[in-house]
Amino acid sequence: MAARKVLTRLSQPHLLGIEPLSSEDIELILSTAQKYQTRTAGETRTVPRLDLLAGKTLVLAFFEPSTRTRISFEMAAQRLGMDVVSLGLEASSVQKGESLLDTIKTLAAMRPDALVIRHQGSGVPHFLARHTEVPILNAGDGMHEHPTQALLDALTIRDHKGRLDGLKVAILGDILHSRVARSNFHLLSRFGARIALGGPPPLVPKEFERLAPGIIACRSLEEALEGADVVMMLRVQLERQREPLFASPAEYARHYCLTAERLALAKSDAIVMHPGPFLRGIDIAGEVADSPRSVIPHQVENGVAVRMALLELLTGAQA
Numbered sequence: 001m002a003a004r005k006v007l008t009r010l011s012q013p014h015l016l017g018i019e020p021l022s023s024e025d026i027e028l029i030l031s032t033a034q035k036y037q038t039r040t041a042g043e044t045r046t047v048p049r050l051d052l053l054a055g056k057t058l059v060l061a062f063f064e065p066s067t068r069t070r071i072s073f074e075m076a077a078q079r080l081g082m083d084v085v086s087l088g089l090e091a092s093s094v095q096k097g098e099s100l101l102d103t104i105k106t107l108a109a110m111r112p113d114a115l116v117i118r119h120q121g122s123g124v125p126h127f128l129a130r131h132t133e134v135p136i137l138n139a140g141d142g143m144h145e146h147p148t149q150a151l152l153d154a155l156t157i158r159d160h161k162g163r164l165d166g167l168k169v170a171i172l173g174d175i176l177h178s179r180v181a182r183s184n185f186h187l188l189s190r191f192g193a194r195i196a197l198g199g200p201p202p203l204v205p206k207e208f209e210r211l212a213p214g215i216i217a218c219r220s221l222e223e224a225l226e227g228a229d230v231v232m233m234l235r236v237q238l239e240r241q242r243e244p245l246f247a248s249p250a251e252y253a254r255h256y257c258l259t260a261e262r263l264a265l266a267k268s269d270a271i272v273m274h275p276g277p278f279l280r281g282i283d284i285a286g287e288v289a290d291s292p293r294s295v296i297p298h299q300v301e302n303g304v305a306v307r308m309a310l311l312e313l314l315t316g317a318q319a
C-alpha cells in the first residue's frame with residue numbers, strides 16, 4: 001500500500017461528520033488524541049492541566065439530552081485551559097421563538113473559538129457551518145452522524161486490538177435510529193474492518209449495506225456475533241420510534257440483550273463496547289457490562305482525549 005501523507009492540520013475547518021474527513025484527517029485526530037490519553041494498555045498516567053488553549057472560549061449548544069458527550073467536551077476544553085459557556089436550553093431565546101440560525105449567529109457574533117452542537121435535526125451542524133466562520137463540532141445530529149463517538153471508538157479498538165484492518169466488528173441493536181452506527185460505518189469501513197449488523201429485523205435495514213463497503217446486515221444477532229473481534233451494542237432509541245416495536249422492554253431483552261451466553265459466540269478475546277447510555281438488563285446484561293471484557297469505561301476516558309485533540313486541531317493552536 002502506498003504510504004499515506006502525514007498531515008499536521010485538518011483539511012476541514014469543522015467537524016461535521018466522519019464521511020467528509022479524509023483518512024489522513026482521521027489518523028491525525030487519533031495520533032493527536034494519543035498524547036492526551038490517561039490510560040493505554042493498562043498503564044495509567046495523569047494528564048496535567050495544560051494551558052495550550054488558554055484565553056479561548058468554547059460554546060456548547062445541546063438541544064437534546066446528553067451526559068457523557070457534553071461533560072466530556074467540557075472537561076476536554078477545561079483541561080486545555082479554555083473557558084466554556086453552555087447555552088441553557090430552557091432559558092434560551094429558542095424558547096421565545098427565535099430561529100436556530102439566528103441564535104447561532106448571535107452566539108457566533110460573540111466570537112467564541114469553537115461551537116459544539118447537538119440537535120435532533122439531521123444536517124443541522126452542516127447548515128450552520130455554511131453561515132459561520134466559527135468552527136462547528138457535531139456532537140450528534142438526529143439519526144445522521146456522531147463523529148466524536150466513532151473517533152473515540154476507533155481509538156479504543158486500536159488500544160485493545162492494535163488495528164482496525166481485517167477485524168470483524170458486530171454492531172448490534174437499534175441500528176436504524178443510531179447516528180453512532182452511521183459514523184462507525186464510515187470510519188471502520190475506511191480502515192478495512194468488516195461490519196456485521198444484527199438486531200430486530202425492522203431496526204437492521206438491508207439497504208444499510210450500501211452505506212459503506214464491508215457492511216453485512218445479518219439475519220440474526222447470533223449470526224452477527226459469530227467470530228466477532230469487537231461487539232458494539234447500541235441502545236434501543238424508543239424516543240425516535242413512532243410506534244413501539246416490542247410489547248415490553250423484557251420482550252426486547254429476551255431476544256436481543258447481550259448476555260454472557262450470546263457473547264460466547266464471539267471470539268474468546270472479543271471486547272464489548274457501548275456508546276452509552278446503556279440499559280442494564282435490556283440491551284446489555286449487567287454481568288457483561290461489568291466484566292473485564294467490557295471496555296466501556298475506556299471508551300469514556302478516550303472520549304476526553306479525542307475531544308481535546310479536536311479542540312487543539314480546530315481552534316488553530318497548531319496554525
Ligand code: NCD
Nearest residue numbers: 069140146180235275276277
Ligand atoms: C448516543 C447518542 O446520543 O447518540 N450516546 C452518546 O452520545 N454516547 C447514543 C444513544 O443515545 O443511545
